[in-house]
Amino acid sequence: MKSFFAFLLLFSINTYAAVLEVNSSESKVYYTVTPTLQLNLVDLGSDGGMLTVFLEYRGNDISQELKQLHVQYPNFQIQAVIARSANEYVDLEIPDLGLKKSLRVNQGQTGPYINSQFMLTAAQTKKLKNLQRSLKESVRLQIPVRASYSSGQVIESVTLDESACGGAKVTSVQDIIAHLGNMKRPESIKKDKTFSSLKQDILDKCYGINSTQINSFAELMKHPVNLEHPASLNGVTTEIVAQERFSVLSLNLELEVN
Amino acid sequence: MKGLMLLPILLLAACAPSGSNNNNGNENIKAESFQCEILKEHVLAISGMPKQEYLKSFAKLIAERESSCTLEQVTKYLDAVLSIQCANDCTTKEK
Structure with missing residues (x-):
């Protein structure tokens, strides 16, 4: 039986959730959900390796992120906004492997997702397995996103004594x-x-x-x-205004080797 | 009994500007009647609130009223058509 081992490593490429707006007049925080970029490597020995790149949204991670935001912004309502990829393709780069792949980004109900698979050489497979803990620094993937939503904006305000x-x-x-x-x-x-x-x-x-x-x-x-x-005494007029924000999707990173 | 029914109408009639002819007077009474009916509905709508909130909401309603009735006239009108009881909460009912 072929020897088998597996390990899992979870990193966060961007430590914080992608907060789009902290709206004091509405007591609301708008943010985009952070998905997990899963790299699944199957080591095929002298034949190289098969790398599956999968960007997914996990319930547990979403709940955890929500809890963190509630701690960070007490008394604020937390509102998730669906992000849409600004580009049809994004580049995955792992310079230590001399790897650069263009990956197609699709749109899901929760945000952009990727599901792509390609072969690595035996040398690349070995290097990727050795990278392990420095993976966070080694993997480069940026997904520029556009997020559209409506939020209340202060149009006029006055303060009296x-x-x-x-x-x-x-x-x-x-x-x-x-x-x-x-x-x-x-x-x-x-x-x-x-x-x-x-x-x-x-x-x-x-x-x-x-x-x-x-x-x-x-x-x-x-x-x-x-x-x-x-x-002080305050009077304000707020109106709902359409917003469009551009940012880079925040990602968790996970490597699984089999 | 008949006198009680007429009281709100008489109170509204008193809000009509002086010196107006009969036609204008009738129009003014109609307009006041409409405004007072709205005011009555708004006052009924805040029934059941805790006293502090009730009094503040009531003050805002009356301060922003469209009616040309004076505060005294509005008070008499409301006492004629509604009953109010405030302890911890304020409850208003139609008479």
Whole structure:
């Protein structure tokens, strides 16, 4: 029986997930999923070797990457964006082997994938097996990708100081209503949404309300409020804008030798 | 009973600008009636919120109202058509 051995090595060509955008206004991180580039070498002895190059998306790796992003960006929603290869072919290079192969990139549901197979000489097979731990530095494969998605962008924003709360004249709910109703739109604000958002921020940050019982709208209007002292008050208008980002696909690298 | 039914209409009529002729007056009452109906629906929609959120949402609704009624008129109108109870949460119901 032919002697048989196998070993597995897992490296990451790019250590971090490909984050496309950290969007503070949406509290959302957009990223492309990192696939694993698997090099599977079958040693055929004096006949050389057969190398299978396979780019795949694994559930466990995707979950792990997601967990890391949640740790890196707490309180952010993590949104995966499907990457599309910018080129139909990419070059796989392993200079130590004198190897350069053009590989076709296909598009899958999760992102680009590669499934290619070719023969190596006996010398190349031996060298590849010897590379093992320096594989990460030896293998060169870059997959330029294009990612299209839509994200909320701040179109207009304004920041005011505490005086926008209305000061000591605001002592009841009806005072808040009168203050907001009579409030003049700052000249720097062009959009209604920004002004409305500013009023909401004033409501959220400026007034504290005690817990007395209320039995009518007349009582509600006269209900006392406490003035708070926020550091700043903000109004923003965000709009959904189509984005197109170009980057290089982040890859894990795995070598399996049989 | 009949008097109670008429009360909201009378309150709305009071919002019509003074000096308007009968036709304009009727149009204004129709417009106010429409705005007040919307306001009533919005106030009903925030029913059940915790008190703090309710009062702030209510304040924003009233501050941004389209109606030309004064705060006092709006208050009387809401008390005529809705009941409200606030302890930890605020609940509003149609009368």
